[in-house]
Amino acid sequence: MPNLFFFFSRKGVLLMVISLAAIYGAGVCRADQTADPHANLTGRTEGNGDPLTLWYSAPAVVWTDALAIGNGRLGAMIFGQPEHERFQLNDITVWSGGPQPDQNRKDAYLALPDIRAALQNGDYSTADKLTHDRMNGPAPYDASYQTLGDLNFDYALGDGAITDYWRWLDLNTAVSGVEFKVGDDTWKRESFSSYPDHVLVTHITCSRPGSIGFTVKLARANATTTLVGQDTLMMVGNTDYKNRKGNCDYEAQVQIVTKGGSVAGEGDHLVVTGADEATVYLTAGTSYILNYDKNYRGDDPHAAVTQQLAAASAKSYEDLKAAHIADYQNLFKRVSFTLPPSDASKQPTDARLKSYGDGKDDLSLAVLYYQMGRYLLISSSREDNPLPSNSQGIWGDGLDLPWKCDYHFNINYQMNYWPCETANLGECHLPAIKLDASLVEPGSKSAQAYYNAPGWYCAYTTNAWGWTAPGANLPWGTFDGASGWICQDIWEHYAFSRDKDFLKTYYPVMKGAAQFYQNILVPDANGMLITSPSSSPENRFETNDGKSGYMIDGSAVMREIIWDLFTNTIAAAKVLGIDDDFAKQLQDAKDKIRPPEIGKAGQIEEWGHDWDMNAPDDKSDNGLHHRHTSHLFAAFPGWQISLHKTPELAEAVKKSLEIRGDFATGWSNAWKINLWARMGDGDHAFKILNQQLRLVTGSNTIMGGEGAGGTYANMFDAHPPFQIDGNFGSTSGINEMLLQSSERYDDPAAPNEDRYYIDLLPALPSQWPTGSMQGLRARGGFQVDLDWQDGRLTTVTITSVGGTAAKLRYGAKTVGLNLRLGDVIKLNGDLLQIR
Numbered sequence: 001m002p003n004l005f006f007f008f009s010r011k012g013v014l015l016m017v018i019s020l021a022a023i024y025g026a027g028v029c030r031a032d033q034t035a036d037p038h039a040n041l042t043g044r045t046e047g048n049g050d051p052l053t054l055w056y057s058a059p060a061v062v063w064t065d066a067l068a069i070g071n072g073r074l075g076a077m078i079f080g081q082p083e084h085e086r087f088q089l090n091d092i093t094v095w096s097g098g099p100q101p102d103q104n105r106k107d108a109y110l111a112l113p114d115i116r117a118a119l120q121n122g123d124y125s126t127a128d129k130l131t132h133d134r135m136n137g138p139a140p141y142d143a144s145y146q147t148l149g150d151l152n153f154d155y156a157l158g159d160g161a162i163t164d165y166w167r168w169l170d171l172n173t174a175v176s177g178v179e180f181k182v183g184d185d186t187w188k189r190e191s192f193s194s195y196p197d198h199v200l201v202t203h204i205t206c207s208r209p210g211s212i213g214f215t216v217k218l219a220r221a222n223a224t225t226t227l228v229g230q231d232t233l234m235m236v237g238n239t240d241y242k243n244r245k246g247n248c249d250y251e252a253q254v255q256i257v258t259k260g261g262s263v264a265g266e267g268d269h270l271v272v273t274g275a276d277e278a279t280v281y282l283t284a285g286t287s288y289i290l291n292y293d294k295n296y297r298g299d300d301p302h303a304a305v306t307q308q309l310a311a312a313s314a315k316s317y318e319d320l321k322a323a324h325i326a327d328y329q330n331l332f333k334r335v336s337f338t339l340p341p342s343d344a345s346k347q348p349t350d351a352r353l354k355s356y357g358d359g360k361d362d363l364s365l366a367v368l369y370y371q372m373g374r375y376l377l378i379s380s381s382r383e384d385n386p387l388p389s390n391s392q393g394i395w396g397d398g399l400d401l402p403w404k405c406d407y408h409f410n411i412n413y414q415m416n417y418w419p420c421e422t423a424n425l426g427e428c429h430l431p432a433i434k435l436d437a438s439l440v441e442p443g444s445k446s447a448q449a450y451y452n453a454p455g456w457y458c459a460y461t462t463n464a465w466g467w468t469a470p471g472a473n474l475p476w477g478t479f480d481g482a483s484g485w486i487c488q489d490i491w492e493h494y495a496f497s498r499d500k501d502f503l504k505t506y507y508p509v510m511k512g513a514a515q516f517y518q519n520i521l522v523p524d525a526n527g528m529l530i531t532s533p534s535s536s537p538e539n540r541f542e543t544n545d546g547k548s549g550y551m552i553d554g555s556a557v558m559r560e561i562i563w564d565l566f567t568n569t570i571a572a573a574k575v576l577g578i579d580d581d582f583a584k585q586l587q588d589a590k591d592k593i594r595p596p597e598i599g600k601a602g603q604i605e606e607w608g609h610d611w612d613m614n615a616p617d618d619k620s621d622n623g624l625h626h627r628h629t630s631h632l633f634a635a636f637p638g639w640q641i642s643l644h645k646t647p648e649l650a651e652a653v654k655k656s657l658e659i660r661g662d663f664a665t666g667w668s669n670a671w672k673i674n675l676w677a678r679m680g681d682g683d684h685a686f687k688i689l690n691q692q693l694r695l696v697t698g699s700n701t702i703m704g705g706e707g708a709g710g711t712y713a714n715m716f717d718a719h720p721p722f723q724i725d726g727n728f729g730s731t732s733g734i735n736e737m738l739l740q741s742s743e744r745y746d747d748p749a750a751p752n753e754d755r756y757y758i759d760l761l762p763a764l765p766s767q768w769p770t771g772s773m774q775g776l777r778a779r780g781g782f783q784v785d786l787d788w789q790d791g792r793l794t795t796v797t798i799t800s801v802g803g804t805a806a807k808l809r810y811g812a813k814t815v816g817l818n819l820r821l822g823d824v825i826k827l828n829g830d831l832l833q834i835r
């Protein structure tokens with residue numbers, strides 16, 4: 001039997017993948033009998049029938065087949081290979097690179113008058129050149145999120161054929177398993193990553209006592225693994241990359257405890273022989289701390305990792321599992337979503353994705369996908385995470401990951417947190433809010449350097465190290481709206497939770513961002529306020545006379561973001577009863593911000609000029625069909641445009657969406673689901689959701705067109721490559737199809753409070769005539785349970801979880817609501833109280 005351990009270097013992973021692809025590629029039969037004695041793997045034809053279990057009848061071949069587990073911080077991708085098993089490991093704090101105090105271009109702001117003059121004169125090539133040369137980020141942006149390494153198992157299974165194989169991920173319990181038979185022996189392995197016990201656990205059983213034998217190795221590029229005693233491995237290293245030392249030291253320890261048999265250390269691995277059962281415990285940590293003043297370096301991780309391992313391995317598997325499930329379900333079980341299952345839903349998950357088509361035959365796949373988004377959020381963003389969910393959540397294989405696997409601020413990072421509050425996972429929002437707040441200090445230096453302005457700002461992206469400067473190149477590097485946009489995290493968390501102490505703590509972050517924008521707003525030719533220079537993320541304009549460029553005066557998205565930030569900051573000041581004068585100043589400025597405008601095609605103008613239709617119609621990602629829908633920010637995630645309040649602008653949003661078309665990257669699809677839902681068109685939202693539920697296998701980058709978007713076999717979103725924002729954005733889109741609470745109204749009885757319309761089933765697709773969604777949250781502090789039949793609301797139950805007044809809206813009817821904390825009210829489809 002070949003020992004594949006030695007193939008697990010970074011290059012070796014590829015060798016392994018190729019060999020497994022040859023073995024398993026044809027489905028369930030292995031082609032190369034000499035490579036492995038288990039020539040005839042046959043998979044189960046039935047799962048467990050549970051609607052919230054992902055399951056497969058063959059092991060993973062590529063990384064996006066593997067199943068993800070995580071406790072917010074510590075995660076693994078489990079391949080489910082019977083004999084040579086691979087767990088690819090991650091810890092959210094493993095980042096190469098380090099802080100870059102020289103990230104800003106000193107005195108860049110001195111270029112502003114020249115750039116503004118060039119823009120006023122319509123000299124766009126000069127404006128682009130000046131912005132690129134004098135306002136870009138001079139420092140290299142090369143820190144990347146990285147893998148923590150691999151935990152490899154090499155099992156001695158005997159020579160029989162492998163039958164009854166299946167692997168699964170149960171979203172009800174956040175436990176993943178692999179089960180199969182070899183001859184008469186039934187092997188079962190279960191794994192989870194425990195939040196309460198800070199440990200990743202695998203439990204291995206076999207029906208024949210004394211038959212469990214395997215070796216375990218813990219490895220990573222440039223790491224050192226040593227034995228500790230006879231049952232523990234310790235791996236230590238630094239996140240150096242290309243001979244540059246990283247600012248992060250990591251450590252992982254793995255210990256095996258068996259029932260029966262023995263564990264022994266040999267060289268750099270552990271060997272289990274003759275056991276009845278075995279439990280593998282893995283703990284990990286790094287020196288990382290989210291603290292600018294401490295240069296992002298905290299304590300050496302050794303003491304914590306050792307202590308967590310000792311505490312966890314002293315507990316039984318059953319106790320750890322029970323604690324893990326109870327803790328996880330406390331979050332996960334808050335929301336239940338039901339659509340009728342069908343025969344198609346009994347298939348393995350990859351087969352379901354492959355056959356889903358227009359969704360009619362397998363409605364409940366959307367339920368699994370929705371709950372997968374909630375599962376991934378819980379698994380990558382627990383309340384005290386040292387960092388938030390990045391562009392791959394916490395799961396990434398490699399040392400230099402796509403787009404550095406960072407926190408992209410021109411849509412991606414924000415989208416990760418869109419579903420959070422409505423899907424009743426408010427606690428999971430906190431890591432993002434802490435990251436946002438951590439940018440105030442470095443961001444105030446960027447505000448000074450680039451605009452000589454007070455307050456703080458950040459540009460297109462950040463990483464673990466407080467990056468706030470623009471990037472090296474147009475158009476992606478120069479987006480000034482990030483700080484305004486990410487402050488939505490703070491306001492939204494308050495709007496749902498009504499936690500005034502929280503708002504008070506984080507209000508200064510909003511205020512600092514607002515002060516920055518207040519300072520950089522300039523009047524346009526008509527005296528309305530805009531920003532100059534400004535951009536529309538990653539897009540490019542064509543003027544009526546054939547000029548093109550990236551930088552403009554007064555892009556729509558910048559005006560819309562600033563409107564949003566000022567609106568929320570004014571509301572926060574009122575709620576807190578503070579900063580009256582400042583709020584008045586913001587109100588004055590807000591009233592002068594140039595509003596969204598409608599162009600000749602009936603569209604929302606993206607550039608502050610009626611130029612949208614000049615863009616080429618080349619069916620790719622460029623021009624008319626560009627993946628970013630930044631100018632529609634005002635409709636989602638903003639609310640400056642809404643169906644009820646600004647119906648003409650809402651029509652223009654629809655027109656813009658039609659012009660953009662339906663095919664785009666995963667996250668772009670997800671954004672459009674939310675936008676169509678806000679526009680009240682559930683069928684169009686559903687159509688795009690169906691596009692997302694297409695099976696994708698390739699990982700080469702696709703930026704647009706019909707090959708973009710989709711879902712991998714393990715239910716990860718495909719940009720492609722894998723990017724988790726599309727998962728979270730789609731989950732948010734389903735929230736928005738069934739419940740919205742974005743539009744505010746004034747309450748004369750409580751003029752300082754923010755009040756919301758709660759829209760019930762605002763964009764229910766005709767393909768979902770019957771269903772139920774229980775436990776969603778609405779702004780204003782309410783929990784909402786919905787049931788519908790024949791396309792009509794049948795009952796709605798509202799519970800006050802902090803809120804008092806709201807207006808419920810369904811169809812043509814609106815009713816007022818006045819509850820006290822804890823009150824529950826149940827209404828029928830005519831919004832009449834039934835009990």
Ligand code: FUC
Pocket residue numbers: 391403408410412476538627665667719723
């Ligand atoms: C933005 C998008 C890309 C990609 C990257 C991580 O730049 O335009 O499509 O999602 O972020």
